[in-house]
Amino acid sequence: MEQVPAADDTVKQRQLAACFERCWDKFLESSPEHALVISWIAEDNLTHEQIAALLGRSPGATREFISQCRKRARLYLADWYALAFLEG
Amino acid sequence: MRDEDDIWFDSLAGGKADEPQEAAGTARAIRAAILSRLAAEESPVFGQNGQRESELIDRARAAGLLPAARTTRYRRLPAYLAAAVIAGLAVTVTLQMRTESPAPVIRGSHSGIARIHDEHPKELQQQLIREFKSVGVQARGYESFGRPGVDADLPIPLPSAVREILARHGITPPKDNVLQLEIDTATP
Numbered sequence: 001m002e003q004v005p006a007a008d009d010t011v012k013q014r015q016l017a018a019c020f021e022r023c024w025d026k027f028l029e030s031s032p033e034h035a036l037v038i039s040w041i042a043e044d045n046l047t048h049e050q051i052a053a054l055l056g057r058s059p060g061a062t063r064e065f066i067s068q069c070r071k072r073a074r075l076y077l078a079d080w081y082a083l084a085f086l087e088g
Numbered sequence: 089m090r091d092e093d094d095i096w097f098d099s100l101a102g103g104k105a106d107e108p109q110e111a112a113g114t115a116r117a118i119r120a121a122i123l124s125r126l127a128a129e130e131s132p133v134f135g136q137n138g139q140r141e142s143e144l145i146d147r148a149r150a151a152g153l154l155p156a157a158r159t160t161r162y163r164r165l166p167a168y169l170a171a172a173v174i175a176g177l178a179v180t181v182t183l184q185m186r187t188e189s190p191a192p193v194i195r196g197s198h199s200g201i202a203r204i205h206d207e208h209p210k211e212l213q214q215q216l217i218r219e220f221k222s223v224g225v226q227a228r229g230y231e232s233f234g235r236p237g238v239d240a241d242l243p244i245p246l247p248s249a250v251r252e253i254l255a256r257h258g259i260t261p262p263k264d265n266v267l268q269l270e271i272d273t274a275t276p
Contacts (some may be wrong), residue, residue: 019124024125061268070093
């Protein structure tokens, strides 16, 4: 039988989605290329090599760029992280 | 050996769903949120730049820079961001076709990027690329907001010839031998 989510779960999911939307928009506005590369990886499963070709950067610089993407995601998505992982 | 960035990257790309690390968990959550957002969104109507976007995307794909399913992401960007990204993409595509060496990337000064000053940054950029090439190191030129830059993955251990080039230009040998250098215009 199909599970119907509890009302609390639905509200929480909407809050999470809205929070992500706000954080992501700020990320896109402040650091568009890092946010964009993250979305490329998630949506198209790009490899390091494809990202390097897209950015026109060396493999080492691409690794550094991806590392920066992770750090910036942590910064700009902090509120969403807290809501998703810390507040149960 | 895989580090946390690799684990994060692999999970963001949808691989290995059972990895227990925190980096994997947060990456999977980001991936889910992005894909959920993508599914929920309706593609807004292309604005005036729509035709231009399509042309650039087609050119990028023809140049092998973009995988097949690339178009929708540009539509989701606000117009001003799309314009900025597309402008960067246009520079990338144009220069890639001519020199195989460009790409505008936003970068902060706190991330291992060396900065030097010169009265003629573009000339110095090309000179550095030539000098590195002369000692067997492939260096790539790029441009970030009008500031020329040079990327090079230097050999380990650092050969004396490379060390001499760095010293000649006042560049500190980079951490992990990944050189990321940007050249500012020297103020008189």
